[in-house]
Amino acid sequence: MSPEIEELYQEVILDHSRRPRNFGELRDATVLVHGDNPACGDEIHLAVKFDADGGLEDIKFSGHGCAISQASASLMTMKLKGKSRTEVMEMLRAFHDLVTVDTSEATKTLGDLRAMQGVRKFPQRVKCAMLAWRAVQQAFEQGSGETTVSTEPT
Amino acid sequence: MHQQVHGHELIYFDSAASSQKPRAVVEALRNYYEHDNANVHRGLHTLSGRATDAYEHARRRVAEYIGAASPDEIIFTRGTTESINLVAQAWGEKFLREGDVILLTVMEHHSNLVPWQLLAERRGARLRFLPVRDDGTLDVDQLSPLLTPEVKIFAFTHISNSLGTINPVAELCAKARSVGALTLVDAAQSAGHMPLDVQELGCDFLAFSGHKMCGPTGIGALYGRAELLDCMPPWQGGGEMIVSVVLDKSTFKKPPHRFEAGTPNIAGAIGLAAAIDYIEEIGRSAIFEHDSRLAHYAADRLTELPGTRLFGPKQERGALVGFVMEAAHPHDLTTFADQYGLAMRGGHHCNQPLMRRFQVSGTTRASFYFYNTMEEIDRMIEILQRAVRFFSPKEARSSLGAGASAKAAVRPLS
Numbered sequence: 001m002s003p004e005i006e007e008l009y010q011e012v013i014l015d016h017s018r019r020p021r022n023f024g025e026l027r028d029a030t031v032l033v034h035g036d037n038p039a040c041g042d043e044i045h046l047a048v049k050f051d052a053d054g055g056l057e058d059i060k061f062s063g064h065g066c067a068i069s070q071a072s073a074s075l076m077t078m079k080l081k082g083k084s085r086t087e088v089m090e091m092l093r094a095f096h097d098l099v100t101v102d103t104s105e106a107t108k109t110l111g112d113l114r115a116m117q118g119v120r121k122f123p124q125r126v127k128c129a130m131l132a133w134r135a136v137q138q139a140f141e142q143g144s145g146e147t148t149v150s151t152e153p154t
Numbered sequence: 155m156h157q158q159v160h161g162h163e164l165i166y167f168d169s170a171a172s173s174q175k176p177r178a179v180v181e182a183l184r185n186y187y188e189h190d191n192a193n194v195h196r197g198l199h200t201l202s203g204r205a206t207d208a209y210e211h212a213r214r215r216v217a218e219y220i221g222a223a224s225p226d227e228i229i230f231t232r233g234t235t236e237s238i239n240l241v242a243q244a245w246g247e248k249f250l251r252e253g254d255v256i257l258l259t260v261m262e263h264h265s266n267l268v269p270w271q272l273l274a275e276r277r278g279a280r281l282r283f284l285p286v287r288d289d290g291t292l293d294v295d296q297l298s299p300l301l302t303p304e305v306k307i308f309a310f311t312h313i314s315n316s317l318g319t320i321n322p323v324a325e326l327c328a329k330a331r332s333v334g335a336l337t338l339v340d341a342a343q344s345a346g347h348m349p350l351d352v353q354e355l356g357c358d359f360l361a362f363s364g365h366k367m368c369g370p371t372g373i374g375a376l377y378g379r380a381e382l383l384d385c386m387p388p389w390q391g392g393g394e395m396i397v398s399v400v401l402d403k404s405t406f407k408k409p410p411h412r413f414e415a416g417t418p419n420i421a422g423a424i425g426l427a428a429a430i431d432y433i434e435e436i437g438r439s440a441i442f443e444h445d446s447r448l449a450h451y452a453a454d455r456l457t458e459l460p461g462t463r464l465f466g467p468k469q470e471r472g473a474l475v476g477f478v479m480e481a482a483h484p485h486d487l488t489t490f491a492d493q494y495g496l497a498m499r500g501g502h503h504c505n506q507p508l509m510r511r512f513q514v515s516g517t518t519r520a521s522f523y524f525y526n527t528m529e530e531i532d533r534m535i536e537i538l539q540r541a542v543r544f545f546s547p548k549e550a551r552s553s554l555g556a557g558a559s560a561k562a563a564v565r566p567l568s
Contacts, residue, residue: 002160002493009486009544018547040485040501041515064515066483067545122489 162495373422
């Protein structure tokens with residue numbers, strides 16, 4: 001087994017891709033984001049509920065995709081639940097650096113998400129890892145209602 | 155081709171996307187650039203003469219290769235996509251009227267779909283689609299009701315790039331002709347893989363790419379029946395395609411030059427001719443037989459793998475297999491395989507409507523050519539078996555036979 005593959009598909013990633021957490025619908029969602037990666041057909045439906053202060057009270061997702069996109073979404077929802085807007089945006093930046101910047105140190109606050117670091121060796125897979133994060137970013141920008149986001153802007 | 159990828163001998167199973175190039179083609183390009191490089195047609199010096207001869211020789215080779223009645227029926231383009239766009243614009247803008255119908259099939263590559271969508275939008279024409287059956291063949295029983303007099307052109311692929319289906323081109327062309335519709339055949343997956351004769355097929359247009367048949371990228375051809383090309387207006391303006399130009403008007407050359415504005419891809423055409431020579435030396439029947447044997451063998455062996463769904467017809471299969479595996483998404487599978495030196499393609503293969511038809515977001519495709527072997531397919535199966543073990547949950551792995559120890563190490567990250 002090549003070290004890159006083992007680093008990319010760590011057990012925690014395989015586990016989350018097989019048994020995604022926070023998977024399903026959120027009845028009282030404030031905002032719904034339908035994200036897609038047209039390059040590979042992956043889709044995510046992200047439901048977010050904001051609290052009174054604009055923080056992320058609850059979050060769920062559904063859809064289908066590769067192990068990287070599913071695990072990223074699952075780990076992300078676990079990490080972001082209960083976080084303030086500022087914390088989410090910080091996490092988003094830290095995660096983006098984690099999967100794209102070769103020299104960046106994995107921020108401790110990312111916790112289990114650090115398992116996604118292997119993606120940086122596979123530039124073609126960065127979009128898979130970022131899909132759910134693009135969706136959550138869009139959710140904050142939109143604030144309420146229903147919207148879409150794509151890894152390929154049109 | 156002989157190289158290591160991630161420490162493993164390369165297995166190139168992505169020829170349907172782009173084939174590898176024989177040395178003879180690379181040498182032909184080199185020879186042209188080192189000895190004959192000049193612009194074609196207008197130069198009066200020796201090198202320009204040689205370049206022109208080589209370029210026009212390439213046109214004759216292409217004409218012979220596909221059985222065209224004359225080299226004047228061959229237009230050099232950038233590839234299949236540009237060939238189809240040329241017809242959609244030059245023919246479509248002049249001959250397609252509001253309410254006319256363009257008939258396509260559900261299995262078309264985006265290159266034989268999007269140009270027609272754009273044309274239909276511009277001309278107020280409608281698109282109609284011949285459905286695909288569950289076995290991956292075209293539902294030819296539906297053809298007669300779809301082929302109404304409003305259908306002005308029927309454009310379809312010879313071999314599906316996702317399913318491997320070989321369509322009955324001659325039959326489809328004859329049916330279209332009987333209602334007065336023109337036909338365009340997308341031969342991107344067939345031109346380098348099987349004997350092909352435009353007069354036997356009875357098509358009006360045929361498009362293909364050089365780079366999928368051992369030639370360079372950026373060169374391809376459009377065959378068009380002479381009477382049709384003669385009455386089509388230019389689609390791009392510029393040098394090489396004019397007879398005379400005054401400030402507010404120009405007259406245009408006859409086909410094929412009318413459709414080749416600007417300095418053409420001279421080296422590409424020469425490389426394509428070298429590719430044709432190479433392919434003909436092996437023989438297209440021999441290539442077809444070899445590729446089919448590989449594709450059928452691959453299809454048979456893939457059924458050994460648990461949770462694998464194959465696409466495309468069991469009989470009469472082109473040089474590829476498309477499949478999905480329960481254990482892993484096509485992108486995870488192709489990333490995994492690449493680490494073992496196995497190059498496959500995962501995704502929608504520019505076939506989004508077809509993927510929706512089969513209710514998948516994408517497939518994994520292994521595509522073959524004369525340089526591939528049965529042993530490479532055995533190796534592919536081994537790698538896929540490893541992938542199944544790797545991606546399956548631990549509790550399921552014990553049922554997957556010996557060697558199921560491909561446990562992903564959890565590396566602590568600090």
